[in-house]
Amino acid sequence: MRELCAVKRQEPLGWGSCLIFLAALTLAFSFSGMLLAMGGKPALGGLWLLVHSAFGSGFALEDCLVKAVPIFLCATGVGLTFRLQIWNIGAEGQFALGAVGATWMALTFPAWPWYALLPAMLACASLAGALWGAIPALLRLKLGANEIIVTLMLNYVGILVLEYLVYGVWKDPGSFGFPMTSEFVPAAVVGRIGDTRLNWGLALCLVAGGCMSVFLRFTRLGYELRACGENVRAARSARMPYAGLVVTVMVVSGALSGWAGFLESSAILGRLQPSIMSGYGYTAIVVAWLANLRPLVIAVASFLLAGLRVGMETLQLDLQVPASFGSIMEGFVLLAILSGGFFSRYRLQWRTRG
Amino acid sequence: MASVIGMSTPPVVSLRGITKAFGQVRANSDISLDIRPGRIKALLGENGAGKSTLMSILAGHYHPDSGEILVDGQACLFRSTRDALRAGIGMVYQHFMLVEDMSVTENVFLGQEPGFFLSPQAMGHQVRGLAKTYGLDIDPDARVADLSMGEKQRVEILKLLHRKSRILIFDEPTAVLTPQEGEQLFVALRSMAAQGKAIVYISHKLGEVMALADEIAILRRGQIVDEVPAQAVHSQADLASRMVGREVLLDVSREPGELRQNVLRMQGVWAGSLQDISVSLRQGEILAVVGVAGNGQKDLVETICGLQAPARGEISLLGKPWKIFFDNAPWQGGLSYIPEDRMGLAVCRGMDLVDNFLLTTRQGYSTPVWLQRSKATAVTQELVDQFKVSPPDVHCLARQLSGGNLQKLVLAREFHRRPRLIVAEQPTQGLDVSAIEEVWATLLDARQEAGILLVTGDLAEALALADRIAVMFGGRIVDTFSAQDRQRVDNIGLMMAGMHPDAGQ
Numbered sequence: 001m002r003e004l005c006a007v008k009r010q011e012p013l014g015w016g017s018c019l020i021f022l023a024a025l026t027l028a029f030s031f032s033g034m035l036l037a038m039g040g041k042p043a044l045g046g047l048w049l050l051v052h053s054a055f056g057s058g059f060a061l062e063d064c065l066v067k068a069v070p071i072f073l074c075a076t077g078v079g080l081t082f083r084l085q086i087w088n089i090g091a092e093g094q095f096a097l098g099a100v101g102a103t104w105m106a107l108t109f110p111a112w113p114w115y116a117l118l119p120a121m122l123a124c125a126s127l128a129g130a131l132w133g134a135i136p137a138l139l140r141l142k143l144g145a146n147e148i149i150v151t152l153m154l155n156y157v158g159i160l161v162l163e164y165l166v167y168g169v170w171k172d173p174g175s176f177g178f179p180m181t182s183e184f185v186p187a188a189v190v191g192r193i194g195d196t197r198l199n200w201g202l203a204l205c206l207v208a209g210g211c212m213s214v215f216l217r218f219t220r221l222g223y224e225l226r227a228c229g230e231n232v233r234a235a236r237s238a239r240m241p242y243a244g245l246v247v248t249v250m251v252v253s254g255a256l257s258g259w260a261g262f263l264e265s266s267a268i269l270g271r272l273q274p275s276i277m278s279g280y281g282y283t284a285i286v287v288a289w290l291a292n293l294r295p296l297v298i299a300v301a302s303f304l305l306a307g308l309r310v311g312m313e314t315l316q317l318d319l320q321v322p323a324s325f326g327s328i329m330e331g332f333v334l335l336a337i338l339s340g341g342f343f344s345r346y347r348l349q350w351r352t353r354g
Numbered sequence: 355m356a357s358v359i360g361m362s363t364p365p366v367v368s369l370r371g372i373t374k375a376f377g378q379v380r381a382n383s384d385i386s387l388d389i390r391p392g393r394i395k396a397l398l399g400e401n402g403a404g405k406s407t408l409m410s411i412l413a414g415h416y417h418p419d420s421g422e423i424l425v426d427g428q429a430c431l432f433r434s435t436r437d438a439l440r441a442g443i444g445m446v447y448q449h450f451m452l453v454e455d456m457s458v459t460e461n462v463f464l465g466q467e468p469g470f471f472l473s474p475q476a477m478g479h480q481v482r483g484l485a486k487t488y489g490l491d492i493d494p495d496a497r498v499a500d501l502s503m504g505e506k507q508r509v510e511i512l513k514l515l516h517r518k519s520r521i522l523i524f525d526e527p528t529a530v531l532t533p534q535e536g537e538q539l540f541v542a543l544r545s546m547a548a549q550g551k552a553i554v555y556i557s558h559k560l561g562e563v564m565a566l567a568d569e570i571a572i573l574r575r576g577q578i579v580d581e582v583p584a585q586a587v588h589s590q591a592d593l594a595s596r597m598v599g600r601e602v603l604l605d606v607s608r609e610p611g612e613l614r615q616n617v618l619r620m621q622g623v624w625a626g627s628l629q630d631i632s633v634s635l636r637q638g639e640i641l642a643v644v645g646v647a648g649n650g651q652k653d654l655v656e657t658i659c660g661l662q663a664p665a666r667g668e669i670s671l672l673g674k675p676w677k678i679f680f681d682n683a684p685w686q687g688g689l690s691y692i693p694e695d696r697m698g699l700a701v702c703r704g705m706d707l708v709d710n711f712l713l714t715t716r717q718g719y720s721t722p723v724w725l726q727r728s729k730a731t732a733v734t735q736e737l738v739d740q741f742k743v744s745p746p747d748v749h750c751l752a753r754q755l756s757g758g759n760l761q762k763l764v765l766a767r768e769f770h771r772r773p774r775l776i777v778a779e780q781p782t783q784g785l786d787v788s789a790i791e792e793v794w795a796t797l798l799d800a801r802q803e804a805g806i807l808l809v810t811g812d813l814a815e816a817l818a819l820a821d822r823i824a825v826m827f828g829g830r831i832v833d834t835f836s837a838q839d840r841q842r843v844d845n846i847g848l849m850m851a852g853m854h855p856d857a858g859q
Contacts, residue, residue, distance in 0.1 A: 218725055227702055227709065231701070231702040231704075237700075
């Protein structure tokens with residue numbers, strides 16, 4: 001009798017992992033196609049439309065890049081915490097607080113020149129996001145509270161804080177009752193690069209990604225972070241500052257999500273309104289998990305998942321597919337690639353038994 | 355204990371030539387064992403001797419690499435614990451697998467429900483009957499969460515009895531019990547054996563094994579080194595020396611080192627299970643701490659290595675008080691710890707050798723901000739060549755190294771720190787003979803620079819390396835003496851069982 005059994009790979013898988021990745025993507029797309037077909041839509045045509053409208057034109061590619069910026073920033077921070085095996089699910093709330101912080105600056109000091117106001121908004125957004133990240137870190141260290149639950153719950157609190165402000169004290173009197181702040185003064189708006197629709201937030205991404213690479217590869221603290229993430233017990237017995245690292249990664253992660261909130265409010269919307277919360281913080285979790293904190297991979301994954309959002313917009317218009325189809329696809333991709341992870345760690349072989 | 359069925363009954367289960375390796379480490383090699391109905395078979399051995407692996411194979415958790423299991427003379431293949439259970443083999447683990455919010459009866463019947471509709475009354479009746487038959491005192495309606503550890507263990511036993519298990523394996527069952535509960539368990543075990551069940555009892559506690567077992571099999575380094583009927587064992591000391599082994603495996607040439615300054619002094623220290631420990635260690639000597647595992651060695655090591663604060667007493671390391679030393683421990687010229695659990699405490703398996711080298715030496719290879727990786731890489735390469743770590747590639751991951759090579763890497767790293775105090779915990783456990791020889795030679799070399807505290811369960815190792823020997827029992831140091839003191843060395847087995855030969859004379 002022969003049966004399949006899984007054997008742990010001794011050597012890390014090289015190029016084969018690319019093949020597994022492609023197979024996983026194919027699987028995720030097949031499932032998505034089936035879902036389309038079940039809804040009475042053309043499966044292949046729908047998927048082609050999705051891909052084409054996301055990556056098929058310069059205009060669409062620009063759109064992808066614009067949407068990739070907040071995802072990249074959040075994912076870089078989230079990925080950093082994942083490296084330490086701290087499961088920060090709170091990028092969404094930290095993003096909201098960042099947007100609130102930036103807006104407070106923009107509304108309070110509208111007379112400042114742009115070279116003072118924009119850095120101040122960035123700083124304030126970082127601070128607010130960092131604070132939102134520090135709370136779960138401290139609760140975990142002092143009270144042993146599970147950071148997954150705390151960060152998740154703080155998302156709702158953060159979003160409600162934002163809504164409270166735009167429905168209340170910050171509501172623009174001239175908005176006909178719509179929940180939104182008045183438009184930012186031009187000095188509070190991050191400018192566009194040349195005559196593209198890309199904004200200078202892209203530069204912030206380069207800074208964040210670059211710093212992260214350098215930090216992890218060349219600094220002592222970055223090394224200690226990787227060691228703690230690999231084996232906390234060994235790192236602790238080597239006297240590494242685990243508690244300090246937990247706070248550091250949560251603060252940095254919160255600040256980076258805060259940057260994303262700043263950019264969305266300033267560069268994209270030019271004001272604060274509830275629609276700013278479009279789930280970038282959750283998409284970032286998918287990206288961070290897929291990329292395992294390799295900045296280049298985070299960039300690529302952010303771009304692809306941004307593309308999924310762009311493509312979904314067209315699919316929604318042309319085929320009347322509900323927007324949640326995009327989230328479902330995102331889920332399929334994550335699940336397929338996670339399952340693929342099994343095959344890069346184990347290989348299957350036939351075994352004969354008597 | 356006296357059982358009507360003797361050695362002549364055919365075994366209900368036989369293990370034949372069982373071999374199991376994890377990576378390069380052979381946990382079991384070529385083990386054969388007969389388990390007979392109505393007998394209590396004790397499996398005695400140090401931590402890491404392979405007891406648990408062997409029983410996990412029997413209980414269907416692991417597949418042996420080779421060898422076979424015969425049940426009633428028929429070769430069987432267990433794909434899972436379910437298969438083993440069906441064949442009548444059940445195991446009571448140290449960590450209970452019970453649903454805390456359910457009653458005793460519900461737990462016993464879990465997964466074995468007679469049908470869709472259940473009669474709680476009939477089920478309770480059945481459990482009560484079963485408990486009475488085997489002398490396991492328990493209230494079938496009690497909620498498991500409200501039970502003591504001893505009672506929970508009885509529920510686990512009832513689960514197996516209810517499944518009509520014929521072979522019951524107990525993995526260090528008294529570890530979680532009070533002495534009274536332990537006594538009750540022994541009564542129940544004897545009653546089960548008397549009613550024809552085969553009992554396998556895993557332990558490293560000599561007293562229990564002597565009191566309970568009909569047959570004793572002793573495991574060392576993955577092999578059965580001795581199998582004797584309990585009557586043939588005269589004393590705990592006899593058993594202890596059979597367990598740790600007296601034969602010197604390897605001959606190492608050693609001369610007494612030059613004794614220099616004091617590197618460790620403990621005065622009346624209490625911490626965890628430790629009671630009133632006083633030890634001193636000087637540069638140039640090896641002090642072996644021997645004893646049956648679980649007698650306070652772990653607390654001793656953790657206290658000395660700064661992982662656990664002493665509750666009372668004074669410790670000074672390299673002339674500094676404990677707290678001051680660990681507040682600002684130097685990376686070089688200080689304390690090196692070679693832990694027993696190298697995978698868990700000494701290395702990060704998913705990182706390469708350079709990163710693993712940096713684990714304890716990073717202060718020497720970085721500015722406050724930047725890591726000096728190229729310098730560290732060069733030094734790692736030198737050490738890998740010098741200690742003949744294979745493969746000699748500093749960029750391969752720690753998990754790709756065998757146990758022996760990993761230990762060499764750890765030793766190379768720790769000796770590179772030029773320690774003046776070394777705590778080595780079971781440094782040769784799980785290594786093959788040639789690796790043991792290298793580790794021993796390295797430790798003897800290091801003695802010139804450092805005082806070495808060698809914690810070991812292997813008496814041969816202690817005798818081969820140590821200048822002085824301290825015997826631990828029950829959190830105390832029974833005696834400390836020179837390794838040349840023949841008379842006391844001969845009495846080590848007795849001391850490991852908690853008896854002091856001078857006492858009462």
